Amino acid sequence: FRCEQVKLKKCFANTNAIKTSKYNPFTFLPLNLFEQFQRIANAYFLFLLVLQVIPQISSLSWFTTVVPLVLVLTVTAAKDATDDIVSKCVLCTISPLRSEKWMDVQVGDIIRLENNQFVTADLLLLSSSEPLNLVYIETAELDGLVYFFSFHSEYNLKPAVRCEPPNNRLDRFTGTLTYAGQKYPLDNEKILLRGCTLRNTEWCFGLVLFAGPETKLMQNSGKTTFKRTSIDRLMNVLVLCIFGFLAFMCTILAIGNCFWEMNEGSQFMVFLPRQDGNNAAFSAFLTFWSYVIILNTVVPISLYVSVEIIRLGNSFYIDWDRKMYFSRYNTPAEARTTTLNEELGQIKYIFSDKTGTLTQNVMTFNKCSINGKSYGDVYDYTGQRLEITKVNTVDFSFNPLADPRFMFHDHALVEAVKLEDPEVHAFFRLLALCHTVMAEEKKEGELFYQAQSPDEGALVTAARNFGFVFRSRTPDSVSIVEMGEERSYELLAILDFNNVRKRMSIIVRSPEGKLCLYCKGADTIIYERLHQSCSKLMDVTTEHLNEFAGEGLRTLALAYKNLDEEYFNQWKQRHHEASTELDNQESKLDELYEEIEKDLLLLGATAIEDKLQDGVPQTIEQLSKANIKIWVLTGDKQETAENIGYSCNLLREEMNDVFIVSGNSPEDVRQELRSVKRLYHFSLDST
Numbered sequence: 001f002r003c004e005q006v007k008l009k010k011c012f013a014n015t016n017a018i019k020t021s022k023y024n025p026f027t028f029l030p031l032n033l034f035e036q037f038q039r040i041a042n043a044y045f046l047f048l049l050v051l052q053v054i055p056q057i058s059s060l061s062w063f064t065t066v067v068p069l070v071l072v073l074t075v076t077a078a079k080d081a082t083d084d085i086v087s088k089c090v091l092c093t094i095s096p097l098r099s100e101k102w103m104d105v106q107v108g109d110i111i112r113l114e115n116n117q118f119v120t121a122d123l124l125l126l127s128s129s130e131p132l133n134l135v136y137i138e139t140a141e142l143d144g145l146v147y148f149f150s151f152h153s154e155y156n157l158k159p160a161v162r163c164e165p166p167n168n169r170l171d172r173f174t175g176t177l178t179y180a181g182q183k184y185p186l187d188n189e190k191i192l193l194r195g196c197t198l199r200n201t202e203w204c205f206g207l208v209l210f211a212g213p214e215t216k217l218m219q220n221s222g223k224t225t226f227k228r229t230s231i232d233r234l235m236n237v238l239v240l241c242i243f244g245f246l247a248f249m250c251t252i253l254a255i256g257n258c259f260w261e262m263n264e265g266s267q268f269m270v271f272l273p274r275q276d277g278n279n280a281a282f283s284a285f286l287t288f289w290s291y292v293i294i295l296n297t298v299v300p301i302s303l304y305v306s307v308e309i310i311r312l313g314n315s316f317y318i319d320w321d322r323k324m325y326f327s328r329y330n331t332p333a334e335a336r337t338t339t340l341n342e343e344l345g346q347i348k349y350i351f352s353d354k355t356g357t358l359t360q361n362v363m364t365f366n367k368c369s370i371n372g373k374s375y376g377d378v379y380d381y382t383g384q385r386l387e388i389t390k391v392n393t394v395d396f397s398f399n400p401l402a403d404p405r406f407m408f409h410d411h412a413l414v415e416a417v418k419l420e421d422p423e424v425h426a427f428f429r430l431l432a433l434c435h436t437v438m439a440e441e442k443k444e445g446e447l448f449y450q451a452q453s454p455d456e457g458a459l460v461t462a463a464r465n466f467g468f469v470f471r472s473r474t475p476d477s478v479s480i481v482e483m484g485e486e487r488s489y490e491l492l493a494i495l496d497f498n499n500v501r502k503r504m505s506i507i508v509r510s511p512e513g514k515l516c517l518y519c520k521g522a523d524t525i526i527y528e529r530l531h532q533s534c535s536k537l538m539d540v541t542t543e544h545l546n547e548f549a550g551e552g553l554r555t556l557a558l559a560y561k562n563l564d565e566e567y568f569n570q571w572k573q574r575h576h577e578a579s580t581e582l583d584n585q586e587s588k589l590d591e592l593y594e595e596i597e598k599d600l601l602l603l604g605a606t607a608i609e610d611k612l613q614d615g616v617p618q619t620i621e622q623l624s625k626a627n628i629k630i631w632v633l634t635g636d637k638q639e640t641a642e643n644i645g646y647s648c649n650l651l652r653e654e655m656n657d658v659f660i661v662s663g664n665s666p667e668d669v670r671q672e673l674r675s676v677k678r679l680y681h682f683s684l685d686s687t
């Protein structure tokens, strides 16, 4: 790899420095003091201190106030300082083999990253130590999930890059790279975002595209606002009331003093003469301030400190809580802030993801429907469904490449594969070809799959065991072993998955030279794009799909289509033009995809099980007893989602007023909510 400084026009930002901490050593004292004196009590004691230095008023010596005030300020400052020490510094190498602090990295620099290093800017991947320039990254910081992504990149020469302006969309990137007059499309797959960590990859080189506050991660983090808890607010109100009370008492006492001066003051002078005579009003004024000092103990300065200390202790209890310790990943609960603990008890709403949060994210291929026949349930000779646990698992020993951990119980499917049923073969061929899984073969015959989505991993593994083994891929071919025979398919296009399209397709040329498009995706989406000739098969498959979804399984429909060479070449040309375009790239690609993904022929459907995590139903039950409202987000088919809702106690039998809002525009949704409201006479939150 040649390290050359890239001449890139700097349209956006400059250095990678990001301020994640509030203070630095010089600003700490003034800033922190300023913040602390915004608290009423602290400001009050400062004011008191000023009063105490005036000898006419003061009856107490000044240090009676200074000591507690300084104590309070230091304790709080110490706590703030420890909360603030977070930012770390990572070193990386810049061409030509220079070491720099990551905060000095600039747009256009080429960076070398090493395994387990944190990616500190948005990079265009140039090359890596792995075959095909693959990189594995962990994206836990970005989306809270731990999984591996794979990237490939084929550029390793002086490029010029044009790309979209900085934005906060983590799942999208458009740009072009020009080299030697050739334009290459750049997409999300070739970008490493700040916030991920390099894994299983010795090294990689990347070109900095966005740095510092322009990185997608930083564009996503909103302004940090100072959060106040309701106890804070209550304390402020209480302290204000106490002030009112104090002022009231001092006023009464000052008025009393005024009367006393007028009536008795002159006689008192005999006994303790005063130089400036007796001025009742002025004396009352001074008395007022004296009492402000004398009665200072009414204002509980220690209240704030006590609450802070209680919170600190409380956060230790959270960290130490054994019931919140997850031994499998060795993760205890962690209180990231010490100021908001008590709000935990005030939670009203929980927003949760389904896959991987409620469920284990361990997908198993359970059932399928191929050409109108359902596989997966096992029946005895009288037609009774048998308990899966009582049936022998299928023996895959005919296939030396099978994954030994894969289990399946229905022998009929293996029989169908062995009898060379063409639909069954096409079904598994599709599963082996249409995906974005990467294969690793460390030893001959020992395959490991790295899948971005665990569903795909499960499907490819299923195909592998039934004799359609996905073996390896390059940017323009996919090699599979079909029933023992090695075949390489030329990969012509990947029409990638996103959550709007809800489907993915690939276009391949078989070793015999036939062009074919394979598509898998959500059943509703696939059904809209099927050829009329499969309407009968559609009805049967729909029944199977509903059955699968009724058991809470995640379903996908599979379809294919043979393509005409001439049409495809012309389509491919338009596809290339669209993908190197900067504006409207996405909508143009979508149109092209839409055009080619129609008149498909249905093959069947798959059903994948993702079990609930331990204790989920119990937890949800307890939460709903506490009157906490729970929202769960999922992209599953409606029936599957409802079913899982029932199995995790989110929906319960006694809830007979469950209703579905299926509108796609704000107006539709509002309309539907209104009609439901009329029907059930309940009140909707204004949200």
Ligand SMILES: Nc1ncnc2c1ncn2[C@@H]1O[C@H](COP(=O)(O)OP(=O)(O)OP(=O)(O)O)[C@@H](O)[C@H]1O
Binding pocket: 353, 354, 355, 453, 455, 456, 497, 498, 499, 502, 503, 504, 520, 521, 522, 523, 555, 556, 633, 634, 635, 636, 637
């Ligand atoms: N790899 C894939 N290939 C084709 N279609 C897919 C793929 N993954 C999901 N789908 C389809 O797209 C739909 C939306 O999936 P998406 O992954 O966006 O949902 P999600 O929000 O991740 O939901 P969940 O958290 O339940 O997985 C799914 O219901 C499924 O039918």
Ligand SMILES: [Mg+2]
Binding pocket: 355, 453, 635
């Ligand atoms: Mg998903």
